[in-house]
Amino acid sequence: MGKNPLSSRPFWEKINKFRSKKSSKLIPTLLANNQELSTDSEKGKFFGEFLSLTFSSNSDLINNKTDSEITDFNSNFFKSHKSFIINEPISLKEINVAIRKLKEEGAPGPDKIQNIMLKNLPRTCLLDIKELFNRSILQARIPKEWKTAFITMIPKKSSPLNDPTNYRPISMTSCIEIYGNKLESQKNFDPKLTFxxxxxxxxxxxxxxxxxxxxxxxxxxxxxxxxxxxxxxxxxxxxxxxxxxxxxxxxxxxxxxxxxxxxxxxxxxxxxxxxxxxxxxxxxxxxxxxxxxxxxxxxxxxxxxxxx
Structure with missing residues (x-):
């Protein structure tokens, strides 16, 4: 066999990852308002209404006109002050460093792009992504798709699975948007001020x-x-x-x-x-x-x- 035989462990780790994706992760029949919710559409409708009440926005704190004025001001400022650059443009090296930090098993968001796809992109595609992020910074705008997310419900630990109030929402945003956050955290001083x-x-x-x-x-x-x-x-x-x-x-x-x-x-x-x-x-x-x-x-x- 030789001095350094190949280990089968990585192979079985991959196999076990696929095996672990069992149907037990699916949400069972729910009991809400003395009614059984068995179909996916019934569960989705209930969770949608439940989350809209729980996480409803406070209209008193939102001023669309002011928000639009601030966005336009920021965009116009950087367009008219091109020499005023807070950060240096994102480099290809920073792109590569950020992409290595992404987890391969990360679930895709609305763009359906998985992290493992980003990790295997050719150089030409990475250059396009670099251009995308730099243009987003200069124009002070981000794509609308990065502001949307898929919501999946995760059961809380040690709670009855048939009670819909015992689930918490998890947002799955676009992997490319998460990729941008990785760039921000490694480029700026400390976004969360943890030091x-x-x-x-x-x-x-x-x-x-x-x-x-x-x-x-x-x-x-x-x-x-x-x-x-x-x-x-x-x-x-x-x-x-x-x-x-x-x-x-x-x-x-x-x-x-x-x-x-x-x-x-x-x-x-x-x-x-x-x-x-x-x-x-x-x-x-x-x-x-x-x-x-x-x-x-x-x-x-x-x-x-x-x-x-």
Missing amino acids: NPMVEDIKKRCNSRLNLIKILLNKKWGLNTYTLSNLYKSLIGSILDYSFPCLNLFSESNIKRIQAIQNSAVRFILKLKYDTPSDILHNEAFDKLKLLKVSNRLFELAEKYVGV
């Missing part, structure tokens, strides 16, 4: 400098604790201090991720065990290295420069 991309960038920069400290910890010619402490403050602490205006907006979980970088450095510099409790680690960092916890350091900087 996760910034945290990842800070971690990447700090970890690369932390590797330098590890090298200088060589037993034969390693630097002393005082020098390593100053080196940490210069190489890594400076990055955190420079970012403190944004760090103050981070969630607690992201602050912990930043704190983990400092904890690693303290363990290396003071030669502490990996399982050293956090409270002991923080006390040692302050007593021997004069390092505050990241959250305390942020408060200190805010108090010093902002006067909070």
